[in-house]
Amino acid sequence: MDVNAEPTSQPQSIPAQPIRMLIAKPGLDGHDRGARVLARAMRDAGFEVIYTGLFQTPEMIATAAQQEDVDVVGLSILSGAHMALFPQIMTELKSRGLDDVLVVAGGTIPDEDVEQIRALGISAVFGPGTSLRTISEFIRANAPVRRDDL
């Protein structure tokens, strides 16, 4: 499976803080091949990927994002319920103080919905056929940089 260009054969030194990403499947669609391919590809891109499986509620997704302190939340949805679920997910994330997390979406999402989805604060919608490398590069370029006051 050519999940990502430039496979490396040498062990790499691991950065002290790799990008952490939650891949979540909200709602009731029972098909996660795409989410699993993405989990594998983002792992190969050097990210730490937390995959929580199927049938996640907005609360479950937001709690996982909070406890795992992810930089990125990737939402994979095929059921067509994105316009119902995405606003709830964004609300749950905000209520837990996660306004700075990069949220991206993928799956079968009609073009005409994309503008509204972006207005929710979801930074990108990756439709069928998007190369895995496009996704990892977008994330690397847009993941938040955190500075904390201890």
Added chain:
Amino acid sequence: MGLVDRALAGDARALSRILTIVESRGEPGREVVDRLYPKTGSAQRLGITGPPGAGKSSLISRLIGSFRERGHRVAVIAVDPSSRFSGGATLGDRIRLLSHFDDPDVFVRSMASRGQRGGLSAATVEVAHVFDAADFDTILIETLGVGQDEIDVTRVVHTSIMIQVPGLGDAVQTLKAGFLEVGDLIAVNKSDLPGANILVRDLRAMLALNPMQIDVWHPEVVPVSAETGAGIPSLMDAIDKRTSYLEHGDRLSELRRNIARAEIELLVRAELERVLNTGDMARNAQLVDDVANRRISAGAAVAQILK
């Protein structure tokens, strides 16, 4: 209020940020641990190890339920391996731990092993300190338990539970060094599967060969099924037995000294590895050259690196 104070006041988001800072093991992480360390020491740390697919996460989910029934606040540290090639990792333990997602007194954190020798155990124990300071009563640490670094994790817990499953080999496997030497308790999971009784019998027979000594802990073998919940009360009883064993005499202070010693050792090792990988790389490359060309010995190079 800074992050640390907010985390101590129960802010889950701040706690989560602090775990990241501590996990990355830089100067800020040190500062956080230094500040929190005086507040630690009351949590009970349990290590859960076993081969992939043995049911560690599922068993942990059951244990969370049992400890929650007692009113404990429970933290889980679930470690999965990092790729040696990309540095990335897929952390999948959370899938089995979802039944407690809406309980604010259960906090699950996935960690990647990140490949630094000694680093995993060092980061794990420091993350455990953060949970301890944040008033979690029970901290469950899940690792694959393969390789020295992961076995080292068992040296910094109060009780280590090794999970075995039927179907992985015959009685000769129970003779081998490793698992049976570091587990305080051995849970035989999937006890409803064929062969489980034989495995339990073989493990008990092997443990019976340990020298008869008084005043040492004798590991127990407990058949369980994380799937059905069978045997979980017996496992909790065994954990309690271990706890009351430790409370006798000065066993606990003895164990605390052992844990402190192990922790210092792990951090020294991690620090050495860090010095080697982040120090003066040009100088290190020159030293490699010098050793290869017989100008100086490896020992002399090490002396220079550590000077």
